[in-house]
Amino acid sequence: MTYPPRAGSAAPPEHQTAPALPAQPGPDGPPAPQAGPPGAAAPPPPVAPPERRSAFTEGFERLRAAATTEPGRLRIIGAVLAALVVLFGALTTWQVSDRAAAAEDVVERSQPLSAEAAEIYRSLADANTTAATGFLEGGQEPREVRDRYDDDITRASELLVRAAASSQGAEESQDQIEKLNRALPVYTSLVETARANNRQGLPLGGAYLRYADDQMRETLLPAARKLYSSETAQLEQDYSDARAWPWGALASGLVALGVLFWAQRRHYRRTNRVFNHGLLAATAATAVVLLWLAVGHTFARSGLGDSDRHGAQSLHALNEARINTLTARADENLTYVNRGSVTNEKGLDKYEATYLKGMRELAGKDIDAETAPAGSMLGRAMELADDSEGRRPVAEAMDNVRDWRRMHGEAQERNVAGEYESAKDMVIGGEGEKSTSEFFDRVDDSLVQALEHEQREFTSAAEDGRGALSGLWIGAAVLAVLGAVGAVFGIGRRLSEYR
Amino acid sequence: MAGTAAAVALTAALLPGLAGDVRQDHPAAAGDRAAGGAVAAQPAKSAKAGQEECETPEASLRPSANATGDGVQRIIDRGRLIAGIDQNSYRWGYRNPLTGKLEGFDIDLARAIAGEILGDESKVTFRSIPTSERITALKEKQVDIVVRTMTINCERIEEVAFSTEYFTGDQAVLAPAGSDITGFDESLKGKRVCTAEGSTGEGALEEGKYGAEVKLVPNQLDCLVRLQLGEADAVVTDNALAAGQAAQDPSTRLVGTLNRPEPYGVAMNIDHHDLVRRVNKLLEDYRQNGWQDAYQKWLAKDMPGIDGPPAPKYKD
Structure with a gap:
């Protein structure tokens, strides 16, 4: 039984600086235990190159010369091992910090931006709906309606300023923000003119309001929708960046482990010694980092996957449903502003027609359906809601949509029968009467509840995912350095036996 | 026109007794393509009702204070x-x-x-x-x-x-006070004129070839919006509706009619x-x-x- 020399008996070998050592016979023979006192050997005479050659050839020759001797081979193995472990550490640190940054972006940047874009979209749709509601009230536009419109416009403008500042990179987003900034003042001035004319009792006000509504639907809302899509695409990009497997790091870890294993096996075969402490430490460090990487990333992936599936996609579906609810309500109001002055090709009031279409998209064809069919927006939101707390508000929204559609049908029957005033009261709410406006408000409230719930789901899952990666990159860096030191140290111990 | 003429000729051939009337009414039928077509499609009915081939569609039934039915x-x-x-x-x-x-x-x-x-x-x-x-x-x-x-x-x-x-009624041109547009004439040349899609006004502008750039909107009142926003220079619509527009915007006025009652x-x-x-x-x-x-x-x-x-x- 042979033992490695006791630790501390030799300084770490300066193998990098020693150009050559006396040749050792039998490169493959069983290792002769060299028990020469370490550190006692005089520096070997430098071998002068016989003639001048190119640096490359010279290096190669030296390497080949070194490879013919065991210490030379050991030095090469030591260098390769250290390099592999450092490479693994570096790749892990780099790839993990990349993913951690993407996960951070999801939580701190792209999801909030996507939510703010959704809020711009919603504020604009809400302003348009509210403008029509106030208009139907004639000269006596209630204070809270006026305030709601003003708040919507203010909010949209503020968020546009913020969006312009924070989405600097995305060209698509910038284009849409510019478009919105140009069109918003045009829209608000049209609404003001509509109000002024309406207050004088002139039908011109209705024409202005319809024109404003056209601007909203043909310019503002599509641009807001594109902005929202563009921000959501960035969110999806960040998700996939954060979730991508760090293949480079994993592969280099496996290679490092493999080579470490091979080096120890070689060591065992030649020295019959089972353990080399340095190499063992390097192996342990590498294995820990590899395991940490695999497990940590798996957790991060699953957390982020949850937040995407259960949070972001639900939020998206709910936002769509909410916008649709708002435009359907605007259509309903505008039917009473339009009063049949613009009709579709079938002779149906243009706004009644788009209301019906919007409601079909929101909750399916059947007015009396108990649950939203799969193809509808509420059906999709229901499908994506993964717990009862998420499903409850969506089901409530559906119930209220059903009541809303029924009452709308009754109001429309009255309207067609010539009872304009009582039909209008059923829509905007007369004195203490039930009206579709209540159902609309309840649908919106339910959707807000569902959105808040999904936002919480999103945040907690995404935080979990992000947490799984925390500390990993710094841990990988420290352990890799330790591993490389271990490998160098382990090989150095062997080398010292040749001195 | 050839189709109408052929149909009228066919009517004449089928109902020789009315041939004189038909020939006499032909210019009126030719003046209104759609009406000519409709009449040709129901020659027997028109003939039975004894209607003159639609020369005075505004002629109605005599008044009665106690007609019931x-x-x-x-x-x-x-x-x-x-x-x-x-x-x-x-x-x-x-x-x-x-x-x-x-x-x-x-x-x-x-x-x-x-x-x-x-x-x-x-x-x-x-x-x-x-x-x-x-x-x-x-x-x-x-x-x-x-x-x-x-x-x-x-x-x-x-x-x-x-x-x-x-x-x-009559088709009328509505323009801002001080505009150099004077009616259905060459003053419309190169001007942006708004009218409702599918209206009589659209037909009149097309027929008259005034060289105006016609802007179509869904409803006549939308034209006043375009006029006020400077997106149109004049509006063409029924004088009745144009009067309603002028009443809503005192800075506009009716400047001319088509003289086609x-x-x-x-x-x-x-x-x-x-x-x-x-x-x-x-x-x-x-x-x-x-x-x-x-x-x-x-x-x-x-x-x-x-x-x-x-x-x-x-x-x-």
């Missing part, structure tokens, strides 16, 4: 007159947002008709119907009468019955002869007492210079 009986049984009207034509048929009430020249006339038949001007149910639905609503008896600046023409008298003429009548179901006679009776009285007041109230300011109602024409 299905048309009048329905209204009496119901106790209410159902009138199809417009809610968006200022000064004609318009729901005032401040009062919630309908008002205008056509609304006053509809109330007067209810007074004639039911003895109470308030017993009217107003039903708003879009332009495209006017004839269908009458055919399906959803409404008893349509009072909605509706022009009597050869095509329509095949489908609905009309009262005598109660107002004479369009008689407005009260439309009814084609089978309700009794109702037509009762309405014509009311109109006889209304021309003496009521018309002038309504004109002064709603129209005189923006459409000055009309002495009185158009004279009625009868075909029987």
